[in-house]
Amino acid sequence: MGKLLLNDFTSFNLDYTLGCGQTFRWKKAGNWWYGLVNDKVFKIRQNGRELIFENISKDFIKNYFTLDKNLQQILSSISRDEHIKQALQRFRGLRIVRQHPWECLISYICATNKNIPGIKRNIEALSQKFGEEMTFEGKKFYAFPTPAKLAKVSLSELKECGLGFRAKYIREIAEKTIQGIINFEDFKEMSYKKAKKKLLRLRGVGHKVADCVLLFSLEKPEAFPVDVWVKRAILKHYSMHFDKEFVRKVLHKKSLSPNEYNVISGFGREYFGEYAGYAQEYLFHYERFNSTLKHSFSF
DNA sequence: TAGTTGCCTTCGAG
DNA sequence: ACTCGAAGGCAAC
Numbered sequence: 001m002g003k004l005l006l007n008d009f010t011s012f013n014l015d016y017t018l019g020c021g022q023t024f025r026w027k028k029a030g031n032w033w034y035g036l037v038n039d040k041v042f043k044i045r046q047n048g049r050e051l052i053f054e055n056i057s058k059d060f061i062k063n064y065f066t067l068d069k070n071l072q073q074i075l076s077s078i079s080r081d082e083h084i085k086q087a088l089q090r091f092r093g094l095r096i097v098r099q100h101p102w103e104c105l106i107s108y109i110c111a112t113n114k115n116i117p118g119i120k121r122n123i124e125a126l127s128q129k130f131g132e133e134m135t136f137e138g139k140k141f142y143a144f145p146t147p148a149k150l151a152k153v154s155l156s157e158l159k160e161c162g163l164g165f166r167a168k169y170i171r172e173i174a175e176k177t178i179q180g181i182i183n184f185e186d187f188k189e190m191s192y193k194k195a196k197k198k199l200l201r202l203r204g205v206g207h208k209v210a211d212c213v214l215l216f217s218l219e220k221p222e223a224f225p226v227d228v229w230v231k232r233a234i235l236k237h238y239s240m241h242f243d244k245e246f247v248r249k250v251l252h253k254k255s256l257s258p259n260e261y262n263v264i265s266g267f268g269r270e271y272f273g274e275y276a277g278y279a280q281e282y283l284f285h286y287e288r289f290n291s292t293l294k295h296s297f298s299f
Numbered sequence: 300t301a302g303t304t305g306c307c308t309t310c311g312a313g
Numbered sequence: 314a315c316t317c318g319a320a321g322g323c324a325a326c
Contacts, residue, residue, distance in 0.1 A: 021320070108320075115319040118310065164308025169322090206322045227320035255321060257302060284320075 002058050004051040004067070011071050013093025014046040020094055020285040022216055024107055024120045025127075025144075034136075036127075037064060038100050039143045041136040055136065066095050074221075078272045078279040083237040087286035096216060096281055101184035102177065103144045104217035108209045109169055118162075125161035126150075150174035169204025176202070184218070192220045207261045215277040224268030224276045226261055233287040234264055241267055 006012055018026040018033050026035045032043040042056035053061055062068060075088050099107075110122040123144070130145035130153060150158070151174040158167035176182045182202070187195045195218060199210040211225035226234070231250070239247045242263070250260050272279040 109322095111319090112321040113307080113319060114309080114321090115311085118319070121310090159308085162309060165306090165322090166308080204322070208321060212320070225320070228318085229320070254318085259302075288320095 002053045002056065002061070004053075004058055004061060006049045006051065006067075008072075009049045010092050012046075012051075012065065012067065012095060013091070014044065014051070016091045016094035016285070017065065017097060020091070020281065021116050021288070022281065023097060023099065024116070024123050034141075036134070036141050036143060039132070039134075041134050041141045043136075064098055066098060069095075071095060074275045074278055078275050080272060084272075084279055084282065087282040090289070091282055091285055094282060094285065096221070096278060098219075099217040100144075101187065101213065101217040102147060105173065105205075105209075105213050106144075106150075106170055108212040108216075109166055109173070109204045110163065111212070112166060112204070112206075112209065122162055126158075126163075129157070129161060147174045147177035151178050166204065169202075172203055173205075187214075187218050192222055195220065196223075207258060207265065211265065215280070221275045221277045222269050222273075224265045224272070224280045226256065226264045226268070226280075227284070229284050229287045229291075230268075230280055231256070231264060233283045234268070238267070238271075241271070 014033060015028075018028075018035075025037075026033050028034075031045045033045065034043045035041070037060075040056055040060070042053060044051060044053040044056075044061065046052075051061065071093070075092070079085055079088060106126075107119065107123055111119045114122075124142075127142040127144050130149045131142040134141045134143060150170060153171070155167050155171060158170060161167075163170065173182065187198065190198070192214060196207075196210050196214060199205050199213060200207070205213075208225055208227060211223040214220035215223035215225060224230075235242075235247055235251055246260075246263065250256065250264075253260075256264070268280060269276045
Protein backbone atom coordinates (compact mmCIF):
# COMPACT_ATOMS: atom_id res chain seq x y z
CA MET A 1 0.00 0.00 0.00
CA GLY A 2 1.25 3.48 -0.86
CA LYS A 3 0.33 6.86 0.53
CA LEU A 4 0.73 10.40 -0.64
CA LEU A 5 -0.09 13.54 1.27
CA LEU A 6 -1.29 16.61 -0.63
CA ASN A 7 -0.40 20.10 0.58
CA ASP A 8 -4.02 21.11 0.32
CA PHE A 9 -7.07 18.92 -0.34
CA THR A 10 -8.46 21.43 -2.86
CA SER A 11 -5.41 20.94 -5.09
CA PHE A 12 -6.68 17.56 -6.26
CA ASN A 13 -10.05 15.81 -6.38
CA LEU A 14 -9.96 12.18 -7.46
CA ASP A 15 -13.70 11.83 -8.09
CA TYR A 16 -13.92 14.89 -10.33
CA THR A 17 -10.75 13.94 -12.18
CA LEU A 18 -11.81 10.38 -12.96
CA GLY A 19 -15.54 11.05 -13.30
CA CYS A 20 -15.50 14.03 -15.67
CA GLY A 21 -15.33 11.99 -18.88
CA GLN A 22 -11.73 12.60 -19.96
CA THR A 23 -10.87 8.92 -19.31
CA PHE A 24 -13.03 5.92 -20.11
CA ARG A 25 -11.68 2.89 -18.25
CA TRP A 26 -11.84 3.81 -14.57
CA LYS A 27 -14.47 2.14 -12.39
CA LYS A 28 -15.49 3.02 -8.88
CA ALA A 29 -16.33 0.29 -6.36
CA GLY A 30 -17.06 1.58 -2.88
CA ASN A 31 -14.43 4.18 -2.09
CA TRP A 32 -11.87 2.69 -4.46
CA TRP A 33 -11.25 3.61 -8.07
CA TYR A 34 -9.94 0.66 -10.11
CA GLY A 35 -7.87 1.49 -13.14
CA LEU A 36 -5.74 -0.04 -15.82
CA VAL A 37 -3.16 2.40 -17.11
CA ASN A 38 -0.17 1.53 -19.31
CA ASP A 39 -0.56 -2.20 -18.59
CA LYS A 40 -0.71 -1.69 -14.83
CA VAL A 41 -3.79 -2.56 -12.75
CA PHE A 42 -4.18 -0.71 -9.51
CA LYS A 43 -6.65 0.97 -7.18
CA ILE A 44 -6.68 4.34 -5.49
CA ARG A 45 -8.86 6.33 -3.12
CA GLN A 46 -8.81 9.77 -1.56
CA ASN A 47 -9.47 10.83 1.98
CA GLY A 48 -9.09 14.60 2.27
CA ARG A 49 -5.41 15.40 1.80
CA GLU A 50 -4.52 11.72 1.68
CA LEU A 51 -4.19 9.55 -1.41
CA ILE A 52 -4.07 5.81 -0.74
CA PHE A 53 -3.17 3.36 -3.50
CA GLU A 54 -2.23 -0.29 -4.03
CA ASN A 55 -0.20 -2.16 -6.65
CA ILE A 56 1.40 0.97 -8.09
CA SER A 57 4.35 3.26 -7.29
CA LYS A 58 4.15 6.73 -5.86
CA ASP A 59 6.05 8.16 -8.83
CA PHE A 60 3.52 6.70 -11.25
CA ILE A 61 0.65 8.30 -9.32
CA LYS A 62 2.42 11.68 -9.22
CA ASN A 63 3.08 11.60 -12.93
CA TYR A 64 -0.30 10.26 -14.09
CA PHE A 65 -2.33 12.70 -12.02
CA THR A 66 0.09 15.58 -12.82
CA LEU A 67 0.68 16.27 -9.12
CA ASP A 68 3.90 18.00 -10.17
CA LYS A 69 1.80 20.88 -11.54
CA ASN A 70 0.56 23.79 -9.46
CA LEU A 71 -3.19 23.64 -10.01
CA GLN A 72 -4.03 26.84 -8.12
CA GLN A 73 -1.73 28.77 -10.43
CA ILE A 74 -3.30 27.20 -13.52
CA LEU A 75 -6.84 27.90 -12.32
CA SER A 76 -6.15 31.52 -11.43
CA SER A 77 -4.66 32.04 -14.89
CA ILE A 78 -7.93 30.95 -16.56
CA SER A 79 -10.27 32.56 -14.03
CA ARG A 80 -11.35 35.34 -16.40
CA ASP A 81 -15.06 35.87 -15.67
CA GLU A 82 -17.96 34.95 -13.42
CA HIS A 83 -19.10 31.91 -15.37
CA ILE A 84 -15.76 30.14 -15.44
CA LYS A 85 -15.30 31.06 -11.78
CA GLN A 86 -18.50 29.18 -10.95
CA ALA A 87 -17.31 26.11 -12.85
CA LEU A 88 -13.87 26.25 -11.20
CA GLN A 89 -15.47 26.64 -7.81
CA ARG A 90 -17.91 23.75 -8.33
CA PHE A 91 -15.30 21.24 -9.50
CA ARG A 92 -12.13 22.55 -7.91
CA GLY A 93 -9.49 19.85 -7.84
CA LEU A 94 -10.28 18.43 -11.27
CA ARG A 95 -7.03 17.78 -13.09
CA ILE A 96 -6.20 16.74 -16.62
CA VAL A 97 -4.36 13.42 -16.37
CA ARG A 98 -1.50 12.22 -18.55
CA GLN A 99 -3.07 9.56 -20.76
CA HIS A 100 -1.15 7.22 -23.00
CA PRO A 101 -1.27 8.77 -26.52
CA TRP A 102 -2.04 5.55 -28.38
CA GLU A 103 -4.94 4.63 -26.13
CA CYS A 104 -6.12 8.24 -26.09
CA LEU A 105 -6.12 8.54 -29.88
CA ILE A 106 -8.09 5.34 -30.40
CA SER A 107 -10.48 6.25 -27.59
CA TYR A 108 -11.35 9.62 -29.11
CA ILE A 109 -11.80 8.11 -32.55
CA CYS A 110 -14.36 5.84 -30.89
CA ALA A 111 -15.90 9.02 -29.48
CA THR A 112 -16.94 10.44 -32.85
CA ASN A 113 -20.70 10.90 -32.81
CA LYS A 114 -21.12 8.85 -29.62
CA ASN A 115 -21.99 9.47 -26.01
CA ILE A 116 -19.69 8.60 -23.12
CA PRO A 117 -21.34 5.29 -22.11
CA GLY A 118 -21.09 4.17 -25.74
CA ILE A 119 -17.38 5.03 -25.89
CA LYS A 120 -16.78 3.08 -22.69
CA ARG A 121 -18.51 0.02 -24.14
CA ASN A 122 -16.36 0.19 -27.30
CA ILE A 123 -13.12 0.43 -25.39
CA GLU A 124 -14.09 -2.30 -22.94
CA ALA A 125 -14.99 -4.59 -25.86
CA LEU A 126 -11.73 -3.83 -27.67
CA SER A 127 -9.73 -4.59 -24.54
CA GLN A 128 -11.57 -7.81 -23.67
CA LYS A 129 -11.28 -9.11 -27.19
CA PHE A 130 -7.73 -8.07 -28.06
CA GLY A 131 -5.97 -6.97 -24.86
CA GLU A 132 -3.78 -8.89 -22.45
CA GLU A 133 -5.63 -10.50 -19.56
CA MET A 134 -4.56 -9.62 -16.02
CA THR A 135 -5.77 -10.58 -12.57
CA PHE A 136 -6.05 -8.25 -9.60
CA GLU A 137 -7.80 -9.15 -6.34
CA GLY A 138 -9.20 -12.25 -8.04
CA LYS A 139 -10.89 -10.21 -10.78
CA LYS A 140 -9.97 -10.18 -14.45
CA PHE A 141 -8.80 -7.00 -16.16
CA TYR A 142 -7.83 -6.47 -19.77
CA ALA A 143 -5.08 -4.14 -20.96
CA PHE A 144 -5.75 -1.81 -23.86
CA PRO A 145 -4.70 -3.68 -27.04
CA THR A 146 -1.35 -2.88 -28.63
CA PRO A 147 -1.02 -1.30 -32.11
CA ALA A 148 0.53 -4.56 -33.36
CA LYS A 149 -2.51 -6.54 -32.24
CA LEU A 150 -5.08 -4.16 -33.74
CA ALA A 151 -3.17 -3.98 -37.03
CA LYS A 152 -3.54 -7.75 -37.40
CA VAL A 153 -7.24 -8.27 -36.66
CA SER A 154 -9.86 -8.22 -39.41
CA LEU A 155 -12.31 -5.38 -39.93
CA SER A 156 -15.26 -7.62 -39.13
CA GLU A 157 -13.64 -8.62 -35.82
CA LEU A 158 -13.22 -4.93 -35.00
CA LYS A 159 -16.80 -4.19 -35.91
CA GLU A 160 -17.94 -6.82 -33.41
CA CYS A 161 -16.86 -4.29 -30.80
CA GLY A 162 -19.62 -1.95 -32.01
CA LEU A 163 -17.20 0.39 -33.77
CA GLY A 164 -19.18 0.78 -36.99
CA PHE A 165 -17.60 3.10 -39.55
CA ARG A 166 -14.74 3.86 -37.12
CA ALA A 167 -13.25 0.37 -37.47
CA LYS A 168 -11.35 1.13 -40.68
CA TYR A 169 -9.80 4.29 -39.22
CA ILE A 170 -8.62 2.41 -36.15
CA ARG A 171 -6.92 -0.29 -38.16
CA GLU A 172 -5.27 2.21 -40.50
CA ILE A 173 -3.85 4.11 -37.54
CA ALA A 174 -2.66 0.89 -35.89
CA GLU A 175 -0.79 0.02 -39.09
CA LYS A 176 0.80 3.47 -39.34
CA THR A 177 1.84 3.29 -35.70
CA ILE A 178 3.72 0.00 -36.01
CA GLN A 179 5.31 1.25 -39.23
CA GLY A 180 6.67 4.20 -37.30
CA ILE A 181 4.79 6.74 -39.42
CA ILE A 182 3.14 7.89 -36.21
CA ASN A 183 5.60 8.54 -33.39
CA PHE A 184 3.91 9.98 -30.33
CA GLU A 185 7.14 11.04 -28.66
CA ASP A 186 7.85 13.28 -31.68
CA PHE A 187 4.41 14.85 -31.33
CA LYS A 188 5.17 15.81 -27.74
CA GLU A 189 8.23 17.77 -28.86
CA MET A 190 6.39 19.74 -31.57
CA SER A 191 4.46 22.96 -31.09
CA TYR A 192 0.69 22.73 -30.69
CA LYS A 193 0.08 23.89 -34.25
CA LYS A 194 2.58 21.58 -35.87
CA ALA A 195 1.49 18.51 -33.93
CA LYS A 196 -2.14 19.26 -34.75
CA LYS A 197 -1.39 19.61 -38.43
CA LYS A 198 0.25 16.19 -38.41
CA LEU A 199 -2.62 14.57 -36.51
CA LEU A 200 -5.16 16.01 -38.95
CA ARG A 201 -3.55 14.03 -41.77
CA LEU A 202 -4.81 10.79 -40.22
CA ARG A 203 -8.11 9.52 -41.55
CA GLY A 204 -10.72 9.56 -38.81
CA VAL A 205 -9.03 12.46 -37.04
CA GLY A 206 -10.65 15.89 -37.40
CA HIS A 207 -10.18 19.05 -35.35
CA LYS A 208 -12.10 17.82 -32.34
CA VAL A 209 -10.34 14.46 -32.02
CA ALA A 210 -6.93 16.05 -32.65
CA ASP A 211 -7.47 18.66 -29.92
CA CYS A 212 -8.55 15.99 -27.43
CA VAL A 213 -5.46 13.90 -28.11
CA LEU A 214 -3.21 16.98 -27.88
CA LEU A 215 -4.75 18.07 -24.58
CA PHE A 216 -5.13 14.72 -22.83
CA SER A 217 -1.98 12.90 -23.94
CA LEU A 218 0.52 15.14 -25.75
CA GLU A 219 1.19 17.84 -23.17
CA LYS A 220 -0.55 20.64 -25.05
CA PRO A 221 -2.67 22.39 -22.38
CA GLU A 222 -3.58 25.23 -24.75
CA ALA A 223 -5.69 22.89 -26.90
CA PHE A 224 -9.39 23.77 -26.64
CA PRO A 225 -11.55 20.90 -27.99
CA VAL A 226 -15.04 21.98 -29.07
CA ASP A 227 -17.75 19.32 -28.85
CA VAL A 228 -21.51 19.86 -28.69
CA TRP A 229 -21.37 20.62 -24.95
CA VAL A 230 -18.56 23.14 -25.13
CA LYS A 231 -20.18 24.74 -28.16
CA ARG A 232 -23.39 25.18 -26.18
CA ALA A 233 -21.52 26.51 -23.14
CA ILE A 234 -19.56 29.04 -25.19
CA LEU A 235 -22.54 30.27 -27.21
CA LYS A 236 -24.63 30.57 -24.06
CA HIS A 237 -22.14 32.37 -21.79
CA TYR A 238 -19.68 34.01 -24.19
CA SER A 239 -21.87 35.03 -27.13
CA MET A 240 -20.87 38.70 -26.67
CA HIS A 241 -17.45 37.77 -28.05
CA PHE A 242 -18.90 36.70 -31.43
CA ASP A 243 -20.89 38.24 -34.27
CA LYS A 244 -24.63 37.93 -33.75
CA GLU A 245 -24.85 36.41 -37.19
CA PHE A 246 -22.27 33.74 -36.32
CA VAL A 247 -24.07 32.77 -33.12
CA ARG A 248 -27.44 32.55 -34.85
CA LYS A 249 -26.01 30.41 -37.60
CA VAL A 250 -23.98 28.00 -35.50
CA LEU A 251 -26.44 27.59 -32.63
CA HIS A 252 -28.65 24.97 -34.23
CA LYS A 253 -26.12 23.17 -36.42
CA LYS A 254 -25.30 19.56 -35.66
CA SER A 255 -21.72 19.70 -36.87
CA LEU A 256 -19.36 22.64 -37.31
CA SER A 257 -17.44 23.44 -40.48
CA PRO A 258 -13.64 23.56 -40.00
CA ASN A 259 -13.81 27.35 -40.08
CA GLU A 260 -16.59 27.57 -37.50
CA TYR A 261 -14.71 25.11 -35.29
CA ASN A 262 -11.58 27.27 -35.48
CA VAL A 263 -13.50 30.44 -34.58
CA ILE A 264 -14.78 28.89 -31.32
CA SER A 265 -11.63 26.96 -30.46
CA GLY A 266 -9.44 29.95 -31.34
CA PHE A 267 -11.52 32.16 -29.07
CA GLY A 268 -10.99 29.68 -26.24
CA ARG A 269 -7.23 29.64 -26.69
CA GLU A 270 -6.92 33.43 -26.88
CA TYR A 271 -9.38 34.22 -24.11
CA PHE A 272 -8.19 31.67 -21.54
CA GLY A 273 -4.52 31.56 -22.55
CA GLU A 274 -1.87 28.87 -22.27
CA TYR A 275 -4.04 26.63 -20.05
CA ALA A 276 -7.21 27.00 -22.13
CA GLY A 277 -7.63 23.22 -22.09
CA TYR A 278 -8.29 23.29 -18.36
CA ALA A 279 -11.00 25.90 -18.90
CA GLN A 280 -12.50 23.69 -21.59
CA GLU A 281 -12.59 20.72 -19.22
CA TYR A 282 -14.27 22.63 -16.40
CA LEU A 283 -16.79 24.19 -18.82
CA PHE A 284 -17.53 20.80 -20.34
CA HIS A 285 -18.10 19.09 -17.01
CA TYR A 286 -20.11 22.00 -15.61
CA GLU A 287 -22.36 22.15 -18.67
CA ARG A 288 -23.08 18.41 -18.59
CA PHE A 289 -23.58 18.50 -14.84
CA ASN A 290 -26.18 21.29 -15.11
CA SER A 291 -27.94 19.45 -17.92
CA THR A 292 -28.18 16.29 -15.80
CA LEU A 293 -29.60 18.35 -12.93
CA LYS A 294 -32.33 19.70 -15.17
CA HIS A 295 -33.30 16.20 -16.28
CA SER A 296 -33.31 14.78 -12.76
CA PHE A 297 -35.69 17.45 -11.50
CA SER A 298 -37.93 17.67 -14.53
CA PHE A 299 -40.53 15.18 -13.23
C1' DT B 300 -9.98 27.14 -52.36
C1' DA B 301 -13.63 27.57 -48.95
C1' DG B 302 -18.19 26.32 -47.46
C1' DT B 303 -22.21 22.96 -47.50
C1' DT B 304 -24.74 18.68 -47.52
C1' DG B 305 -25.66 13.79 -46.99
C1' DC B 306 -24.15 9.86 -45.03
C1' DC B 307 -22.04 6.76 -41.75
C1' DT B 308 -22.65 2.44 -37.03
C1' DT B 309 -24.69 1.78 -32.77
C1' DC B 310 -27.65 2.26 -29.03
C1' DG B 311 -30.40 4.00 -25.29
C1' DA B 312 -33.85 7.59 -24.04
C1' DG B 313 -38.23 9.36 -24.80
C1' DA C 314 -42.48 1.27 -33.48
C1' DC C 315 -40.09 5.47 -34.42
C1' DT C 316 -37.18 9.32 -33.91
C1' DC C 317 -33.42 11.74 -31.89
C1' DG C 318 -28.87 12.67 -30.40
C1' DA C 319 -24.38 11.41 -28.85
C1' DA C 320 -16.78 14.49 -26.39
C1' DG C 321 -17.63 14.05 -35.46
C1' DG C 322 -15.47 13.12 -39.85
C1' DC C 323 -15.41 12.05 -44.80
C1' DA C 324 -16.29 12.70 -49.48
C1' DA C 325 -18.93 14.59 -53.10
C1' DC C 326 -20.33 18.87 -54.78
